[in-house]
Amino acid sequence: MIQCKRVYDDASREDGYRILVDRLWPRGIKKSELACDEWCKILTPSTELRKAFHSEVLDFAHFSEAYRAELAHHQDEGQRIATLAAHQTVTLLYGAKDREQNHALVLADWLRQL
Template sequence: MIQCKRLYDEANQKDGYRILVDRLWPRGMKKAALACDEWCKTLAPSNALRKDFHSEAIDFASFSKLYRQELALQEDEGRRIARLADNQTVTLLYGAKDREQNHALVLADWLREL
């Protein structure tokens, strides 16, 4: 199972294997304070794409399409994460405030399709 969770939400055992999927380390968060098993920057959106989305230069539908194109270049890493989810819960941690439209949701859908 693959799920998404805001990294500022409290960790619990149901989270399973926790992966930070942001390219940048969260502001104000000490590394020791974040309960995560790994930081996977390679599956985060590129800086240019992230900036375009956050500045509202592109909408979420366009962002999702372009992000999936970037993810297609990281299929091996995606398959590694998807295999982890075969045996345990994998929680993708993200820092975005918007719980409905963020890159972790796009990533989770893409991983489920692999």
């Protein structure tokens, strides 16, 4: 199972294996204080794509399409995480304020399709 959770929400036992999926370290959190098992930068949106989305140059639909195109170049890493999720809960941690339109949701959907 793959789920998404804001990095600022409390960790719980039900989170399982926790993966930070932001390219930048989340503001206001010390590295020693974040309960996560790994920081996977390779599956995050490129800097250019992230900036275009956050500056509203791209809407969420176009961002999602472009992000999926980037993810297609990282099938091996995606498959590694999808395999983990087949055996345990994997929680993708993200820092975005928007819980309904963010890159972690696109990533989770992509991973479920592998």
